[in-house]
Amino acid sequence: MANYYFSRIEGKSGSYWAATAICAGLVLGWLVATLIRFLKGYYLTGMSNSVTWAGDKVIFVLFVGLSAGSLMISGLAVIFKQKEYKVLSRVAAFNSVMFMIGALGALISGWGRPDRIFLPFYMINPRSLLSLNAFIYMSYITIGILYLWAQFKENDRWTTVMGSAAVIAAVFVHSGTGFIFGIINGRDMYFSSITPLAFVIAALSSGTALAMVMLHLTFKYTKRPLDQRFFLQLSKIMLGLMIFVFYLVTIEHLTHLYDPEFQYGEKFVMFGGNFFTFVFWIQLYLVGLIIPIFILFNPKTKGRIGWILAASVMHVIGVLGERIIFVLPGQVLKQPIMPGYELTSGFQDGMNIMYIPRLIEWIQYAGIFALIGLVYLLGLKLLPLMPREGIFVKPVHHEEEPAEETGEEESVGNVEGMAEGAGA
Amino acid sequence: MANDSMDRRTFLKLGGLIAAAGAAMPASQLLVTSTMASTGTSTKKSLQFAMTVNLNNCDGCKECEKACREENNVPDLQATYGEDAARYTPYWIRVAKMKQDLPGTEERDIPLLCQHCSDPPCVHVCVTKASFVRERDGIVLIDEHRCIGCRYCVIACPFRARTIVFRDNPMPRDEQNSKVPAMMLGVATKCTFCAHKDLEGGEMPACVDACQKHMKEVKGKPALEFGNRNDHNEKVARQIADGEVQELRANLEVKPNVYYLGLSKQEALLEKVLG
Numbered sequence: 208m209a210n211y212y213f214s215r216i217e218g219k220s221g222s223y224w225a226a227t228a229i230c231a232g233l234v235l236g237w238l239v240a241t242l243i244r245f246l247k248g249y250y251l252t253g254m255s256n257s258v259t260w261a262g263d264k265v266i267f268v269l270f271v272g273l274s275a276g277s278l279m280i281s282g283l284a285v286i287f288k289q290k291e292y293k294v295l296s297r298v299a300a301f302n303s304v305m306f307m308i309g310a311l312g313a314l315i316s317g318w319g320r321p322d323r324i325f326l327p328f329y330m331i332n333p334r335s336l337l338s339l340n341a342f343i344y345m346s347y348i349t350i351g352i353l354y355l356w357a358q359f360k361e362n363d364r365w366t367t368v369m370g371s372a373a374v375i376a377a378v379f380v381h382s383g384t385g386f387i388f389g390i391i392n393g394r395d396m397y398f399s400s401i402t403p404l405a406f407v408i409a410a411l412s413s414g415t416a417l418a419m420v421m422l423h424l425t426f427k428y429t430k431r432p433l434d435q436r437f438f439l440q441l442s443k444i445m446l447g448l449m450i451f452v453f454y455l456v457t458i459e460h461l462t463h464l465y466d467p468e469f470q471y472g473e474k475f476v477m478f479g480g481n482f483f484t485f486v487f488w489i490q491l492y493l494v495g496l497i498i499p500i501f502i503l504f505n506p507k508t509k510g511r512i513g514w515i516l517a518a519s520v521m522h523v524i525g526v527l528g529e530r531i532i533f534v535l536p537g538q539v540l541k542q543p544i545m546p547g548y549e550l551t552s553g554f555q556d557g558m559n560i561m562y563i564p565r566l567i568e569w570i571q572y573a574g575i576f577a578l579i580g581l582v583y584l585l586g587l588k589l590l591p592l593m594p595r596e597g598i599f600v601k602p603v604h605h606e607e608e609p610a611e612e613t614g615e616e617e618s619v620g621n622v623e624g625m626a627e628g629a630g631a
Numbered sequence: 632m633a634n635d636s637m638d639r640r641t642f643l644k645l646g647g648l649i650a651a652a653g654a655a656m657p658a659s660q661l662l663v664t665s666t667m668a669s670t671g672t673s674t675k676k677s678l679q680f681a682m683t684v685n686l687n688n689c690d691g692c693k694e695c696e697k698a699c700r701e702e703n704n705v706p707d708l709q710a711t712y713g714e715d716a717a718r719y720t721p722y723w724i725r726v727a728k729m730k731q732d733l734p735g736t737e738e739r740d741i742p743l744l745c746q747h748c749s750d751p752p753c754v755h756v757c758v759t760k761a762s763f764v765r766e767r768d769g770i771v772l773i774d775e776h777r778c779i780g781c782r783y784c785v786i787a788c789p790f791r792a793r794t795i796v797f798r799d800n801p802m803p804r805d806e807q808n809s810k811v812p813a814m815m816l817g818v819a820t821k822c823t824f825c826a827h828k829d830l831e832g833g834e835m836p837a838c839v840d841a842c843q844k845h846m847k848e849v850k851g852k853p854a855l856e857f858g859n860r861n862d863h864n865e866k867v868a869r870q871i872a873d874g875e876v877q878e879l880r881a882n883l884e885v886k887p888n889v890y891y892l893g894l895s896k897q898e899a900l901l902e903k904v905l906g
Contacts, residue, residue, distance in 0.1 A: 245817065248796070248816050249798075249817065250716070250719050255718035256720075256794040257718075318780045319782070319816070320778065320780040320817045323777075323779045327759055330758075332755075332758060332759065335755065335756045335757055336756070338758040338759070392752075393787060393790075393880075393883065394789075537786075538786065544880065545879060545880075547732050548730060549729065549730045552727035553709070555717065555718065556725070556743070557727070
């Protein structure tokens with residue numbers, strides 16, 4: 208019979224505390240760096256009058272995307288009735304909420320006035336996608352928490368309802384994030400109707416990839432067995448999504464290459480011989496798409512966990528590249544205020560302004576990633592997210608299963624028993 | 632168990648209410664906005680400030696830049712902090728050199744500033760409605776106490792007219808123009824058409840004043856004109872009505888209220904020949 212006991216991890220090992228302390232230290236660094244930047248100003252960053260959406264926005268869109276893939280894995284069990292995934296459902300749903308928290312952390316700490324955090328909730332501009340997204344993001348997190356809560360309570364009906372709501376909210380969240388960029392018609396590199404769709408699909412593929420890596424590592428370090436068939440099945444889904452990403456990214460860039468208005472920007476990225484050219488061809492296409500697709504197609508590698516995980520890591524790196532291309536070149540490129548004319552001015556008109564993050568930004572970026580790590584480590588310790596064993600079989604309902612008598616059980620309601628808590 | 636079930640129900644109801652309220656708030660705002668749009672903006676405003684820039688008259692003196700900095704407390708950070716500050720030095724108006732992408736064309740000067748569009752993308756994307764079009768005269772302004780510094784407006788502006796305040800003004804507050812608030816760190820900033828002045832009473836933006844003064848000194852014609860585009864007694868209204876003016880990036884249809892004369896080389900030559 209499928210073992211369905213979810214438990215917290217003990218989290219008493221030295222490595223657990225070391226990892227938690229490192230993450231907490233980096234999060235503290237993030238808060239201090241954000242405070243310094245807030246008090247002293249953006250001049251401490253590598254931003255400029257041209258590039259005002261910088262690395263913080265890259266991380267923001269990356270994390271919003273990663274949240275989607277986790278939710279998809281979680282949703283496989285409850286919405287798409289792939290019951291064998293139920294063992295992964297809780298931790299995947301938690302990851303989804305966690306990445307959204309990280310995304311909002313990146314977004315808000317990047318504001319010039321993060322002290323005005325509550326203003327967007329009562330000064331609403333319904334025409335602004337970012338304004339609407341503030342509500343969509345909060346609704347998504349709220350629904351995600353309720354979804355997780357319903358899972359803790361083992362309430363199938365509410366789990367299905369909230370899971371479905373979370374998936375619908377996710378479509379809004381990810382399309383909405385794509386639209387934030389896609390509607391900007393003043394900048395050629397952004398204006399596109401394919402952007403939201405490409406964003407959603409890349410979000411699903413990279414989110415699935417990272418979720419696989421995280422699940423593998425979490426099960427490994429908590430010494431819990433995880434059936435390899437999860438990876439074999441998920442890798443097939445990921446392969447399909449990766450091919451779709453390949454297709455969408457390629458047609459979007461090729462279409463731009465044909466259009467005289469967009470041509471300059473596309474040539475700058477694809478053939479400019481600059482940082483973005485490297486990111487585009489090597490990071491996105493070669494590392495992020497071609498090699499992983501080859502690995503997952505090749506009969507010698509597609510069934511091996513090591514290769515699948517390698518392909519997953521490469522794809523996440525590739526999608527990070529896609530997010531860089533998505534956010535930065537549109538600003539780095541000179542803006543065509545007067546098409547047909549060459550402009551020069553003290554305001555750096557007519558120039559491509561490269562963006563290189565400075566120390567304070569690197570501290571912020573490390574801290575945002577550490578925030579994800581910290582939330583994850585604390586979540587595993589405080590919530591019954593992890594199954595005792597990750598077995599790939601359809602579960603048998605066992606509502607009458609007697610729960611083990613532990614102190615932890617009371618704090619989580621009628622969760623089905625607690626394992627003896629593997630150490631991390 | 633009964634208590635547990637009731638708690639869950641209450642909890643979920645509460646959650647549902649929060650989510651519904653979250654969804655309803657923007658929707659209700661949309662309703663209010665569309666109602667306002669159908670009543671308020673359908674009436675044509677009698678006052679709409681506009682500017683014309685005659686490139687044939689501009690000699691690139693940059694007096695407008697200088698006057699704007701002094702009037703509006705826009706710091707020249709590059710002058711204070713050196714070359715690295717060039718990337719974040721704010722300009723509310725700047726005089727750029729422009730050259731047509733054709734052989735034999737000359738380099739010319741063009742003042743660039745916020746175009747005070749009637750359909751401004753910066754206002755549409757603003758998260759907190761900090762950017763707005765002032766109802767009474769059509770000037771696009773920023774409420775810096777409401778701006779969260781998200782920079783969406785900077786990205787959305789097709790004219791690079793906006794930036795963020797990267798660094799505090801090194802000039803002490805008591806040496807700045809007390810009629811204009813000091814720039815606030817971390818928020819968006821741009822030209823206001825000197826909205827603090829009595830524009831309806833006939834005062835001019837600092838750049839226009841400076842241009843007209845300079846041209847008087849050198850016995851030239853002013854490049855910058857300012858006024859109500861709906862009042863046909865005003866020069867700007869006549870220039871716009873003549874149809875010789877051009878908009879920057881007209882294809883975007885954002886309805887700028889800054890118009891340019893003499894953009895093309897041919898016009899410039901014609902102007903020279905005919906005086």
